[in-house]
Amino acid sequence: MSPADPAKSLQSLLKKLQNRYGELQSEPLTAGVDEGVDPLLHLFVYSFLLWDASTGQARAALKRIRDTFVDYNEMRIAFADEIAAAFGERYPRGYERALRLRSSLHDIFRREHALSLHRLQEMSKREAAAYLDSIDGTPAYVAARVLLIGLKGHAIPVDQRIADLLASEAVLGDDVTDAESAAKWLERQIRAGDALPCAMALQAWSDDQGAAPRRDRRADVPDFSPPEIPPPAGPEPEPASGSKKPAKSRKPAKKTGKQSAKG
Numbered sequence: 001m002s003p004a005d006p007a008k009s010l011q012s013l014l015k016k017l018q019n020r021y022g023e024l025q026s027e028p029l030t031a032g033v034d035e036g037v038d039p040l041l042h043l044f045v046y047s048f049l050l051w052d053a054s055t056g057q058a059r060a061a062l063k064r065i066r067d068t069f070v071d072y073n074e075m076r077i078a079f080a081d082e083i084a085a086a087f088g089e090r091y092p093r094g095y096e097r098a099l100r101l102r103s104s105l106h107d108i109f110r111r112e113h114a115l116s117l118h119r120l121q122e123m124s125k126r127e128a129a130a131y132l133d134s135i136d137g138t139p140a141y142v143a144a145r146v147l148l149i150g151l152k153g154h155a156i157p158v159d160q161r162i163a164d165l166l167a168s169e170a171v172l173g174d175d176v177t178d179a180e181s182a183a184k185w186l187e188r189q190i191r192a193g194d195a196l197p198c199a200m201a202l203q204a205w206s207d208d209q210g211a212a213p214r215r216d217r218r219a220d221v222p223d224f225s226p227p228e229i230p231p232p233a234g235p236e237p238e239p240a241s242g243s244k245k246p247a248k249s250r251k252p253a254k255k256t257g258k259q260s261a262k263g
Contacts, residue, residue, distance in 0.1 A: 004170070006173045007189050010186070013171050014190075017201040017202070018197065020205075021201055021205070021208075024201065025200070026196065029150060034071070038117060038118050040118060040120060040121070040150045041108070041116055041117050043145075043150045044104075044142065044150075045062075045065075045072060046062060047142040047146055048097065048100070048104070048142050049061045049065075049097075050145070050159075051093075051097070051141045051142055052093055052160050052212070052213050053091065053161075055207050060088070061086070064086050064088060065087075068082075072105065072115050073109075075101075076106060076115065078102070080095065080098040080099045083098035084098040092213060099137065100138070100139065101137070102137075103136045103137035104136055104137045104138045107135050107136040117150075120132070120150075125147070125151065125153040128151050128153065129147050132146055139159070140179070140183060141158060141159040141183070144156060144158070144183060145157035148195055148199060156183050156186040156187050156199055158179050158180075158182045158183035158186065159179055159206075161206045161210035161212070161213070162179070162206050162210065164210070164211065165209060165210060166182060173185050
């Protein structure tokens with residue numbers, strides 16, 4: 001008996017999922033976005049909460065964030081422990097998620113001088129994808145979801161929950177080893193016009209049957225602390241006309257052995 005063709009198995013699975021969960025639509029980009037907040041940045045933060053979690057968990061965490069912080073900028077400058085506490089004690093990958101999200105928001109602020117991803121709308125899809133992939137600490141799932149839903153690009157967001165479900169159905173290619181490679185493989189199998197309904201069906205499946213990833217110990221979590229940004233170095237000011245140059249400080253006289261002994 002010859003092994004099943006993974007591509008055909010995938011199409012059969014997707015058809016089954018779409019029959020099970022119906023025709024799902026993503027919410028409008030501006031839905032639930034607070035006034036003055038960039039919708040793409042809101043989508044970015046919400047996608048961070050949804051990574052390796054369920055939709056119910058992500059929505060509850062978003063509400064707790066809004067109750068804890070004035071806005072996303074206050075969350076950006078908070079300690080990772082404070083952000084993780086806002087997620088909830090048992091939130092999947094809570095501390096790692098907090099470290100990654102804090103680092104990502106710092107990197108966006110450093111690049112844009114504001115907490116906004118609005119400039120991505122002016123880029124080509126390829127440039128926007130490269131920008132999202134390069135943001136410090138950002139999981140591939142988050143970058144793909146923002147590209148797909150926010151910018152209508154060709155991407156399939158796959159986290160470990162979805163990858164494990166796909167592996168359990170034996171529909172992945174032989175070259176797939178993790179969630180990121182699963183996403184790349186799916187992108188080659190699914191046309192751009194079908195990407196959004198397929199991604200929605202996979203997320204519904206994850207909400208229904210997905211399992212939380214193993215909880216990592218803090219000692220095992222990589223360091224995603226944002227780098228300290230030094231102030232810009234400018235030229236030294238010239239001394240005012242007629243003013244004396246500051247005198248060089250004298251080096252202290254060396255102590256003799258006797259003085260040293262007395263302290």
